[in-house]
Amino acid sequence: MNIHTIATHLNKLADDTETGFNFDCTPINGEIDVLQVEIIDREEIPIFVSISDNQILCIAYLWGEDEIKSELKANMMEAMLEMNIPMPLSSFAKVEDKYVVFGALSINSSLEDIELELVTLSDNSLEVISEMDSYLN
Amino acid sequence: MNIFRKIITAVRGGATEAGEAIVDANSTRIFAQEIRDSEKHITIAKRDLTSVMAKQMQTARELAQLQASIKEHEGYAMQALNQGNEALAIEVAEKIAELESNAADQQQANESFLNSIDRLKELIKKSERKLTEYKRQLTMVKTTESVQKATSAISDNFTASNSKLLNAKDSLERIKQKQAMFDDKLQAAEQLASENSDQSLKNKLQDAGIGAQQNSAQSVLDRLKNK
Numbered sequence: 001m002n003i004h005t006i007a008t009h010l011n012k013l014a015d016d017t018e019t020g021f022n023f024d025c026t027p028i029n030g031e032i033d034v035l036q037v038e039i040i041d042r043e044e045i046p047i048f049v050s051i052s053d054n055q056i057l058c059i060a061y062l063w064g065e066d067e068i069k070s071e072l073k074a075n076m077m078e079a080m081l082e083m084n085i086p087m088p089l090s091s092f093a094k095v096e097d098k099y100v101v102f103g104a105l106s107i108n109s110s111l112e113d114i115e116l117e118l119v120t121l122s123d124n125s126l127e128v129i130s131e132m133d134s135y136l137n
Numbered sequence: 138m139n140i141f142r143k144i145i146t147a148v149r150g151g152a153t154e155a156g157e158a159i160v161d162a163n164s165t166r167i168f169a170q171e172i173r174d175s176e177k178h179i180t181i182a183k184r185d186l187t188s189v190m191a192k193q194m195q196t197a198r199e200l201a202q203l204q205a206s207i208k209e210h211e212g213y214a215m216q217a218l219n220q221g222n223e224a225l226a227i228e229v230a231e232k233i234a235e236l237e238s239n240a241a242d243q244q245q246a247n248e249s250f251l252n253s254i255d256r257l258k259e260l261i262k263k264s265e266r267k268l269t270e271y272k273r274q275l276t277m278v279k280t281t282e283s284v285q286k287a288t289s290a291i292s293d294n295f296t297a298s299n300s301k302l303l304n305a306k307d308s309l310e311r312i313k314q315k316q317a318m319f320d321d322k323l324q325a326a327e328q329l330a331s332e333n334s335d336q337s338l339k340n341k342l343q344d345a346g347i348g349a350q351q352n353s354a355q356s357v358l359d360r361l362k363n364k
Contacts, residue, residue: 028290028291028294029290030286030287030289030290030291030293030294031286031289031290032283032286032287032290033290034287034290034291034294036291036294041312041315041316041319042312042315044303044307044308044309044311044312045308045309045312048287048291050283050284050287052279052280052283053276053279054276055280057280057283057284057287059284059287062305063304063305067304067305067306095284095288096288126309126312129305129306129308129309130309133306133309136305136306137304137306
C-alpha cells in the first residue's frame with residue numbers, strides 16, 4: 001500500500017463510492033510522502049494520510065493550543081478522554097501544539113477499509129468540534 | 138533503554154524541529170541489528186530443539202525395547218529355574234543385568250533430553266517475548282519520527298501555498314453552511330419535481346375531459362348561443 005494507490009482509488013470513485021462522499025487527493029512531497037485528502041464540501045478540515053513500515057496513519061487537525069479557553073483546558077481534556085472510546089475508529093492525540101483526531105490502520109487494510117476510515121474520521125472531527133465548542137474561542 | 142520515556146522527553150524538550158531525531162539514526166540501526174540477532178538466535182534454538190526432540194524420541198524407543206527385552210529374559214530365567222537348570226538361569230540373569238544397566242543409561246539420557254527440551258522451549262518463549270518487545274519499541278520510535286516528518290511536510294506545504302488551517306469553529310461553520318446550502322438545493326429540487334408531477338397529472342385529466350376544462354372558442358360560442 002502506498003499513498004498513490006490510495007489517491008488513485010479515491011479520486012476515481014465518483015459515483016461508485018460506498019460511503020456517499022467524493023474525495024479530492026493531493027500528494028504532498030517531503031521526507032516522507034503525505035496524502036492530503038479533502039472530502040468535497042468539507043475542504044476546511046482535510047485529512048492527512050501517511051504510511052510507515054507497518055501502519056497507515058490518518059490525521060485530522062482539530063484546533064491549536066491558542067484556540068482553547070485556557071481556564072477550561074483541564075475540563076476539555078477530561079471530556080476528550082471520556083469521549084475517546086465511544087468515538088468509532090478514531091482517537092485523540094496532540095501533535096506539536098495542535099490537537100488532532102487520528103486513526104491507525106494495518107498496512108494490509110483494503111482500499112474500502114481506508115475509505116471508511118477517512119469518512120468516519122471526518123464525521124468524528126466535525127462532531128468533536130461541534131461538541132467541544134464551549135471550550136474553544 | 139526505556140523508549141517510552143525517551144520519546145516523551147524528546148517531544149517535551151522540543152526535539153520536534155525538523156531533522157532532529159528522537160533516537161539518533163545510529164541507535165535505531167543498532168536496535169534493528171539486535172532484532173535481527175534475536176531472530177537468528179530463535180531460529181537456531183528452534184533447530185536445536187528439533188534435534189533434541191528427535192534424540193529424545195529415539196532414546197525413549199530404545200528404552201522401551203530394553204524394558205521389553207528385560208521382561209522377556211525374566212520369563213526365560215523363570216523357565217530355566219523351573220526346569221532346575223541353574224547354570225542356564227545364571228546365564229540369563231547375567232544377560233538381564235546387562236540389559237538393566239543399558240536401560241538405566243538410556244533412562245538417564247532420556248531424562249536429560251527431556252530437561253533440555255523444557256529448557257529450550259522456555260528459552261525460545263523468552264526470546265520471542267523479548268523480540269516482540271523490541272519490535273514494539275522500534276515501532277514507537279519509527280512512528281514518532283514518521284509523524285514528525287509528516288507534520289513538517291504538511292506545515293511546509295501550508296507555508297508554500299500561503300494558506301493556513303482555519304480556526305476550528307470557523308471551519309465547522311463553513312462546512313455547516315455548505316451542508317445547509319446543499320440541503321436547501323435538494324429540497325428545492327424535490328419541490329420542483331413534485332410540482333412537475335402535479336402539473337402532468339392535471340394535463341392528463343384535461344386530455345381525458347375530466348375536471349376544469351380550458352375555455353375554447355367553441356365553448357364561448359355555445360355559451361353565447363344559449364343566451
